[in-house]
Amino acid sequence: MKEKIDDLNWKILECLQVNARESFANIGRKVGLTPPAVAERIKKLEDLEILTGYHAVVSHSKTGHALRAIITVRAFMGKLKPFLALVDSLKEVVNCYRITGNENIIMEVVFVDQFHLEKFIDKLIQYGETRTHIILSEVVSRAPIQKG
Structure with missing residues (x-):
């Protein structure tokens, strides 16, 4: 089953792709949600394997x-x-x-x-x-x- 990603989840994904260490509070301010609501949505994106990990970028x-x-x-x-x-x-x-x-x-x-x-x-x-x-x-x- 293909899960549809709503506009708020896309905004959250955009924030995390720019800075995976950004706090739930900062993301919440950008997308108009409370930190607990952001955390809940991120957890669901992880559970659905839409969000599959967080990575450090190292200078070769x-x-x-x-x-x-x-x-x-x-x-x-x-x-x-x-x-x-x-x-x-x-x-x-x-x-x-x-x-x-x-x-x-x-x-x-x-x-x-x-x-x-x-x-x-x-x-x-x-x-x-x-x-x-x-x-x-x-x-x-x-x-x-x-x-x-």
């Missing part, structure tokens, strides 16, 4: 991972399942998606330097053909989901 460059890349993998015959079993253990992988098209996998990865990237690619080539794109800058990042 300030933690020593100055090189970021997008890597796609076109898995060799019989190598996709072993790769999927491995990918979660690769500490360089920030995001990974199984996709349609010529490639099977697209990953966002972080590295200390180009030598770290080279070693990472050496691990991947046994699973398939890789294509690497160095990220120069972010154009859109963490854009909030908005009411359709």
